[in-house]
Amino acid sequence: MAGFYGLNGKKLQRQFKDYLSDFKQWKEKSHAKDWLLFPENIGKQLSIDEVALSKGELYTIVTNKKAKGKAGSIVAIIAGTKAEDVSGELLKIPNSKRNKVKEITLDMANTMKLIAKTCFPKATQVTDRFHVQKLALDALQDIRIKHRWEAIDQENNDVKDAKNNNNTYTPITFSNGDTLKQLLARSRYLLYKTQANWTTKQKIRAQILFEQFPDIRKAYVICQKLxxxxxxxxxxxxxxxxxxAKWFKEVEDSGFKAFNIVANSISLNYQSILNYFDNRSTNAAAESFNAKVKAFRAQFRGVRNVEFFLFRLIQIFA
Structure with missing residues (x-):
């Protein structure tokens, strides 16, 4: 805007902050860095998640799913993720309002579960299905990465041997032009997709990958079943x-250590994961809101003044 009107950008920004935006008269300014509460935005379905606002500093954000990421979305923004600190601020909201919450979606972090249990005791906790699936996909990628490091190490040794024997090293290439190292590196994204969403080149690459590494194929099938x-x-x-339960049995029989860790994590959150099948609720609203916060932060090239950033954020979303 400053460039369009031929003004000094920094001066316009200062004028907006100090005089045009009502930031100086903001009543919550004194405690904005620590907590902001908007009890009037509470609804029957909430989401709770964490987001980094500045220099990796985490804030816990509670949002109303009904607002769909628009005005009235923010219920609370509280500095940190420590259960007792976040709960202490949320408990300032009257019981009558907190007891209206019937369902709250969250990730698998124990701190979030404790906050939800303490502050919204009548709400059903629903563990986000995408966090569950991500754990399984991460285990799959761990297997791929392990093979990739082995392929890199083998190629390095082959190159050294070729030099010692005054030979030129020529790596083996597959029908699609990939070397073993490239095959494992380029297969990353296709393993996140279902087979129906593979491109023609990805289908060819997946066929070669699964022929070379049956364990990756087995792990991929386990992920797709989940x-x-x-x-x-x-x-x-x-x-x-x-x-x-059948999926757990298959994981146990697979012998994959990473997947057994995933299965144990799921078993500890079994009831809240099953609660997903009541209303098919996810934490997508919270993740979407977090993406908006990050985009808002990027638009202004970072956060220099946390209070002013929060002030602008609540003008739009609270």
Whole structure:
């Protein structure tokens, strides 16, 4: 705007902050860095998540799902993620309002579960399905990365041997032009997708990858079975319980250490994960809101003044 009107940008920014925006008269300014509460925005369905505002400093944000990331979304912004600190601020909201909450979506962090239990005791906790799936996908990627490091190490040794014997090293290439190292590096994104969403080149690469590494194929199938359980909208909570039990058994039989860790994490959050199948609620609203906060932060090239950033944020979303 300053450039369009031929003004000094920094001076215009100072004028906006000090005189045009009502920032100096903001009543919550004194405690904005620590907590901001908007009880009037509480709804029956909430989401709770963490976001980094400045220099990696984390804030816990509670949002109303009904607002869909628009005005009235923010219920609370509280510095830090420590359960007792966040709960201490949220408990300032009257019981009558907090007891209206029927459902709260969250990730698998124990601190978030404790905050939800303490502050919204009548709300059903729903663990976000995408966090569950991400754990399984991370385990799959760990297997791929392990093979990639082995391929890099093997190639380095082959290059050294070729030099010692005064030979030129020529890596083996597959039918699609990939070397083993390239095959493992370039397969990263196709493993996140379902087979139906693979491009023609990804189908060819996946076929070669699974032929060379049967364990990656086995791990990929396990991930897709978990995705199918969540994607099937005809599955009831009771059926989901049975299918997840069968998935656990398959994970145990697979022998993959990383997947056993995933299975143990899921078992500790079993009930809240199954609660997803009641209303198919996810934490996507919170993740979407976090993305908006990050975009807002990037638009202004970072956060120099946290209070002013929060002031602008609540003008739009609270």
């Amino acid at each position: 995705r199918t359980i969540f994607n099937n909208r005809l599955i009831t909570k009771a059926v989901a319980y049975t299918k997840l």
